[in-house]
Amino acid sequence: MAGELAGKIAIVTGGANGIGAATAELFVEEGARVLIADLDAERGKALADRLGAAAQFRCTDVGDRSDVQGLVDEAIGTFGDLDIMFNNAGFSGHFHNRYLNDPLEDFDRVLQVNLAGVMYGSQIAARHMVKKRSGSIINTSSIAAISPGYAVLTYRAAKAGVLNFTKSLAIDLGEYMVRVNGIAPGHIPTGMNPFFEKGLAPERQARLDKLMGETMQFNQPIKRAGSPRDVAQMAMFLGSDRSTYVTGQVIAVDGGVTAGDPINLNGMCAEARRRFLEEEA
Numbered sequence: 700m701a702g703e704l705a706g707k708i709a710i711v712t713g714g715a716n717g718i719g720a721a722t723a724e725l726f727v728e729e730g731a732r733v734l735i736a737d738l739d740a741e742r743g744k745a746l747a748d749r750l751g752a753a754a755q756f757r758c759t760d761v762g763d764r765s766d767v768q769g770l771v772d773e774a775i776g777t778f779g780d781l782d783i784m785f786n787n788a789g790f791s792g793h794f795h796n797r798y799l800n801d802p803l804e805d806f807d808r809v810l811q812v813n814l815a816g817v818m819y820g821s822q823i824a825a826r827h828m829v830k831k832r833s834g835s836i837i838n839t840s841s842i843a844a845i846s847p848g849y850a851v852l853t854y855r856a857a858k859a860g861v862l863n864f865t866k867s868l869a870i871d872l873g874e875y876m877v878r879v880n881g882i883a884p885g886h887i888p889t890g891m892n893p894f895f896e897k898g899l900a901p902e903r904q905a906r907l908d909k910l911m912g913e914t915m916q917f918n919q920p921i922k923r924a925g926s927p928r929d930v931a932q933m934a935m936f937l938g939s940d941r942s943t944y945v946t947g948q949v950i951a952v953d954g955g956v957t958a959g960d961p962i963n964l965n966g967m968c969a970e971a972r973r974r975f976l977e978e979e980a
């Protein structure tokens with residue numbers, strides 16, 4: 700399948716780590732030239748160096764509109780065009796077991812980066828894309844937007860905003876042949892760990908992460924951890940000419956966890972029944 704993105708110019712925000720880094724790597728493998736944008740200059744530069752002439756890095760805060768304008772200008776100035784804008788940078792903010800205990804200290808920043816950042820990137824990229832009547836904007840939402848639920852409520856609200864914005868913008872830009880889609884990753888072990896507990900010794904944090912991973916997988920039809928590459932494959936499809944009739948969609952890449960009952964009541968009942976029968980035997 701090599702060459703799916705041959706000749707395309709892409710920006711990947713949050714491209715220094717995790718899902719963004721896996722996407723930058725896959726995009727280059729498939730023939731694109733990529734401008735990697737991130738606040739993490741060390742890892743972003745290292746990745747661009749490793750990917751060679753097809754990749755460059757620009758230190759960018761997606762929550763700062765003028766930074767994002769500079770980013771898009773640089774892609775067009777350096778590579779001559781912009782075909783794919785992957786607005787992927789994000790972070791979950793602090794985990795609080797109850798919203799009642801959430802001091803909302805990171806409220807502004809979570810909304811600014813996760814929601815405003817996507818809106819800036821989409822608008823600035825679209826202003827270029829509408830002129831040439833083609834382009835693909837891809838926004839990272841989350842299953843936290845699809846399934847309302849527990850903890851990180853500011854993040855959920857921001858990602859739900861991304862989901863609605865993505866669909867609305869697709870309707871707005873359809874007549875210009877600019878496509879706008881989203882990806883809702885499930886639980887993908889990366890540097891963004893909402894279960895990080897301040898002050899916890901590394902081995903205890905690792906135990907907590909393992910427990911959380913197992914709990915997530917219990918809820919998934921596909922019983923393995925997701926990987927950044929799983930999400931990158933969807934970004935590649937949405938950025939490529941394989942998806943020219945797809946717009947306004949937010950596609951979950953989550954091992955099926957949002958396919959059915961989000962708290963997996965049936966699964967829990969089946970597990971309880973299995974345990975009961977084992978004990979009875």
Ligand SMILES: NC(=O)c1ccc[n+]([C@@H]2O[C@H](COP(=O)([O-])OP(=O)(O)OC[C@H]3O[C@@H](n4cnc5c(N)ncnc54)[C@H](O)[C@@H]3O)[C@@H](O)[C@H]2O)c1
Nearest residue numbers: 713716717718737738760761788789841886887889890891
């Ligand atoms: N990992 C998951 O389980 C998961 C699930 C659902 C959604 N997501 C979303 O996927 C996206 C990528 O997350 P990830 O899991 O790869 O996490 P990650 O922490 O590995 O990567 C996120 C990257 O975004 C960068 N970043 C953060 N704020 C930024 C800013 N203001 N400007 C520029 N760069 C910034 C970070 O430096 C980092 O390199 C995020 O939007 C996240 O909310 C992740």
